[in-house]
Amino acid sequence: MMINRRALLAAPALALLLSTAAWADPALKAVASFSILGDFVHQVGGDRVAVTTLVGPDGDAHVYQPTPADAHVYQPTPADAQAVAGADIVFVNGLHFEGWLDRLTAAAGTKAPLVVASEGVTPRQFAPGEGEEEEEHADADDHDHDHGPTDPHAWQSVPNAKLYVANIAKALSAADPAGAATYAANAAAYTAKLDALDAEIRAAIAAIPENHRIIVTSHDAFGYFGQTYGMTFEAPQGISTEAEASAADVAKLITQIRAEKVPAVFMENITDPRLLEQIAAETDAKIGGTLYSDALSPADGPAATYLDMMENNIHQFSTALNS
Numbered sequence: 001m002m003i004n005r006r007a008l009l010a011a012p013a014l015a016l017l018l019s020t021a022a023w024a025d026p027a028l029k030a031v032a033s034f035s036i037l038g039d040f041v042h043q044v045g046g047d048r049v050a051v052t053t054l055v056g057p058d059g060d061a062h063v064y065q066p067t068p069a070d071a072h073v074y075q076p077t078p079a080d081a082q083a084v085a086g087a088d089i090v091f092v093n094g095l096h097f098e099g100w101l102d103r104l105t106a107a108a109g110t111k112a113p114l115v116v117a118s119e120g121v122t123p124r125q126f127a128p129g130e131g132e133e134e135e136e137h138a139d140a141d142d143h144d145h146d147h148g149p150t151d152p153h154a155w156q157s158v159p160n161a162k163l164y165v166a167n168i169a170k171a172l173s174a175a176d177p178a179g180a181a182t183y184a185a186n187a188a189a190y191t192a193k194l195d196a197l198d199a200e201i202r203a204a205i206a207a208i209p210e211n212h213r214i215i216v217t218s219h220d221a222f223g224y225f226g227q228t229y230g231m232t233f234e235a236p237q238g239i240s241t242e243a244e245a246s247a248a249d250v251a252k253l254i255t256q257i258r259a260e261k262v263p264a265v266f267m268e269n270i271t272d273p274r275l276l277e278q279i280a281a282e283t284d285a286k287i288g289g290t291l292y293s294d295a296l297s298p299a300d301g302p303a304a305t306y307l308d309m310m311e312n313n314i315h316q317f318s319t320a321l322n323s
Contacts, residue, residue, distance in 0.1 A: 027176045031087040033098045034061035035296040036155055037117055037164070039306045041091055043190045044168045048179045052083045054104075057298045060270045061098060076104045084108035089175045091168065094118045097152035115171040117164045124151040124223050153293065157224040158198040161306065162191055197310055204314045205229045212321040216257060216265040216285070221293035231317070234262070250278060257283045264288035264320035269303075270295055288320030 027048045032038035038053035045051065054076070055061040084090060085108040092098055094116035105114065126149050154160040169187035173180035205213070213231045220235035234256060257265065257279065265279055266288045280287050291313050292303040303309035 027179055028088045028172065029086060030089050030091060030172075031083050031112075032091045033093060033101060034294070035059065036294070036306055036309070037091055037093055039296060040117065040161070040164050041168055041172075043306075044165060044183055044186050045172055046182060046186050048176065048182055049172065052087070054080050054083070055295065057296050057301070057304075058269050059295050061093075061294060063100075076100060076107075080104065081108040084110045084112070087112040089113055089115060089171060091115045091117050091171070093152060093154075095121070095123055095150050095152035095154060113171070113175065115167065117167050118152075118154050118160070119167050120163045121154040121160050123154070124227060125149050126151060126220070126223075151220065151223045153221045154224050155306070156222055156293070157228040158194050158201065158310065159228060160224060162194050165191055165194070193307060197307055201229055201310065201314050204318050205231060208318065208321045212263050214260060214262055215288065215317070215321070216253065216262050217291060217293070218266075218268045219293075221268065222291075225313075234260070254279060254282050257285050266291045266316065266320075268293045269297065286320060289316040291316060 028045065028050070029052070030041050030045060030049050031052045031054065032041050033053075034055040035053050035057050038051050041049065042051045081104060084105055087110060090105070090110065090112045092101055092114060095118050155164060165187050169183045172183045176183075214234065215231070216234045218235065220233070222231075222233040225231065226233045256262070262285050264287070265283075265285045267290050269290055269292050277287075279285065292309040296305065296309055297303040302312045
């Protein structure tokens with residue numbers, strides 16, 4: 001019997017090729033509701049997980065409009081429904097952040113488990129009356145913006161981000177037991193980076209004079225940051241991500257800045273910059289730069305990942321409040 005030497009030589013190469021192709025195929029198809037959460041899933045999942053993010057960079061995941069007025073507002077698409085329908089696992093923030101999600105998942109008919117990444121977070125409650133005008137505005141326009149008295153922006157505190165990472169690792173391991181060791185290792189490595197980030201933020205805040213640790217932002221997205229790191233953030237009622245502020249809103253904000261001698265006001269990447277341009281023209285507060293609150297920047301921007309986002313924000317705070 002004659003042995004085909006070429007076939008013998010080709011067999012191991014073919015087996016390796018097939019093995020590599022199988023490994024290159026991600027074990028899980030994961031969907032994340034918005035860009036910051038998508039980054040967390042990517043950091044923990046690594047090459048084993050293909051992550052699809054519904055609300056991408058610079059997108060406002062708070063709101064859904066059937067006919068969006070601007071590019072920042074998220075409108076679910078047929079492609080989104082298809083991604084959710086084909087997902088093995090779906091990650092959401094929770095805390096009433098994604099008011100549009102129930103309709104999307106129902107329309108997609110997905111059977112994938114829905115993982116609330118903020119599980120275990122101690123929710124921050126808005127002060128009485130805070131956000132009421134936003135709620136009325138949302139009801140009037142049918143936008144699904146109403147998150148009630150609960151602040152959904154828990155990721156703005158790095159200790160909370162560590163809870164997100166632990167929840168993601170647990171959920172991925174349950175969905176893909178073969179990858180559990182990989183997810184645990186990835187989560188541990190990323191948590192070490194979060195610990196370093198947390199220390200960096202605390203050191204930067206400590207260097208800011210106490211009487212300068214108050215700033216104004218466009219909407220109330222930094223409450224968890226302020227609570228964790230000892231800063232005060234003001235976002236007057238009526239200034240929401242959904243619509244241009246009224247003249248009364250602007251007047252109220254200007255009065256507040258003057259009364260409290262607020263040293264800096266900051267734009268957010270998901271809001272209209274014209275408001276701060278007007279405020280800067282009428283007060284002594286400086287425009288401190290762009291903060292990233294509810295969404296990352298595009299890949300070539302200053303906040304392409306969560307770590308980049310938080311470092312960008314603390315740099316903006318330090319630069320504006322120390323000068």
